[in-house]
Amino acid sequence: MIWEIDHVMGIGAPTPYSEPLDGSPDQLGFLLSASPDALLIVDWAGRIQRVNSDAEVLFGYSATALIGKAVEELVPGSFRHRNELQPHGDLISATVQPLAAAVPLSARKQGGSTFPADVRLRSIRIGEEVITATWVRDLSERQREKDLAAGAEERFAALVRSIKDYAIFQVDAEGRITSWNDGAQRIKGYDASEIVGSPMAIFFTQEDIASGKPEWLLEQAKLHGRVEDEGWRVRKDGSKFWADAVLTAVLSASGEVICFAKVTRDLTQRLRAEELVRTSEQRFRAAIDGSVDAFYILRPVRTSGDGKIVDFEYIEVNATAEARHKRSRAELIGRRVSEVSPRTMNDGTFDTLVRVLTTGQREESEVQIDDPGIDIAWAHRQLIPLEDGLALSSRDITARKHAERELQLFADRLERSNQELQMFAHVASHDLQEPLRMVASYVQLLQKRYRGKLDADADKFIGYAVEGAVRMRDLINSLLAYSRVDSHAQALVATDCEKLIAGVLRDLKAKIDEASAVIEVGHMPIVLADGTQLGEVFLNLLANALKFRDGARIPKVRVHAERRANHWILSVQDNGIGIEPRHFERVFRAFQRLHARDEYPGSGIGLSICKKIVERHGGRIWIESQPGQGTTFLFTMPDAQAGGQS
């Protein structure tokens, strides 16, 4: 920039300089040394006559190198402008006369590098000569700062432009749009070229335009500095969206509106979220009102002094709760628990509520309700702590509790009945032994002593009596054995099936040899059982396998064990006469025989004893059979390790 200055000592109102300048070296020298900037004294031909030390530093040349150089070499264009200057004879009067247009000059220092320069000229007449005092200031620093500032400004503008979530734009004092950003494009649909220059009203709905809203907003912003508005806005494609817009007035120092800044936010998302919340609220309401359980939300009531909880207030209740208390929602909300349900203050409920609230732990319990104001007798309660309150859900289990009690009573009766029956069976069969013994023994004695000594009928009659007595004996023994399953029951312990079966086979040795049977025993497990009883099961099944053999082939019996999750399936398989499927259930019933007494002996109690024993161990017993080919009896026993029920 070139400024013509007249006044060297200061800018402002001219002060007369009393001494006329006569160009003597002393005066110039003074000027040179007093100057704060680089100073070149240039002759009318444009050549440098004198310099100061600042100039040496600035241009990088020594004074001697500078003297004689053309000033144009250092500051191109500077000498040219001297023609526009008025030569002055002295430093008196004249005011600063800036040139109409600022021209940036580029000065050159030693080495060739350039720097932006602020050049000021003053022509001075010294005698017949006119010299031009040329002040040069290095503007690099200032330029850098300006560039930085401009850079920063530019970056900020770029930032604003790139914001996508908000429409940020400038509106001039008349309401016309003067800038645009990405967010505005995204939200409103227009791009910058289309919209800049249009009035702000273009974004408003017909109704708003008709009612003068845009103008009113501008007025309000002017008056109050800013105005915030929530309302409908229209996009380029005509679609509407709910917006939150802030219009801020940018004022000058004197309070005039320079322009407005508008920031608009699309609240459609928020609206949707609000809608969702509303819908969720409705669903929640529907859910809790539809619930068959009573639902409450309670807030604690504290004393003002120490914050101790003394009561609870109903904040929310559902339809079931209303029905239970026989009060409407309005009659419950805001009321105290102590008022609505006083008994709960003393029956432990209040303490539970306080505890759940203070510990922050959920609790569940079954409580008996003794409150004339509430129409249920038993409830299953769930208490859930909330931020400052509780949610309580209460299920009416009165019916269930009554059913449970009935069931318990029934079970007790059944247990008693069972025990009586058990005792009866035991006593009956035990006490029957004696008279049976008398009858059987003497009838047999009669048979022995008087065979052939009375008439033929007598022998026959006595024969029948003996048979009867023997059958009675067998029956009673069977009954006794059956009742012993319970009366002689022992604890379940780990039992080695292999050892057990070995013992049973020893007991059956005679029968095995008689039948020439082949017995195959697989790997046997350790199970949890009453050893005596399990032995009886194996004994019965193996004896049966031998008894019901097919006369045509060699009896083969296979004992096998198969593992399941926590139990074993044990099986006794034979190749005997088999059982028809329709009899599978019947054989397990007491005294059910499938064959005539003279075909196959036995009282018919063995399998029902097996079933009773297996079921006592928590297992089950069943049959697989092909009539004419063979039968497999299978039953389950708990594994000794798992100790679980099958």
Added chain:
Amino acid sequence: MNLVFRSQPIEILLVEDNPADVDLTLEALKDGKVSNVVRVARDGEDAMDFLRRRGQHLSAPMPDIILLDLNLPKKDGREVLAEIKLDPELKHIPVVILTSSNAERDILESYQIHANCYIQKPVDLEQFMTVVTSLERFWLTIVKLPKGTDA
């Protein structure tokens, strides 16, 4: 089985209150191989009178073996057993408990009071016969009995 010659028949004391059982036992002993004389006491007191030669049994012989039922009137069989086994004059006599009970408690108790053996009366006649003849064979022919104190 060798026939054993004995100069005198074996003295058996049967303590049994049930006449039916008395007859059965007698019937079974009749079939036996050893000549024997059976005396019957109907209750516990009668049994002790006999053994102590009291009351109506002043001249009763000392039995070589006693067959004792547990359930007796007046004095219970267990008491009788205890008294016999505590009496220095009587405790040498073998006592066979012959009873209808098979209760574990009775069996244990009997052995604890030093019964020589315990037999449950079988329901079946044949079995009963077998038991009695086995008894006879064991105690009266195989086993050595001390000669009676008043032999």
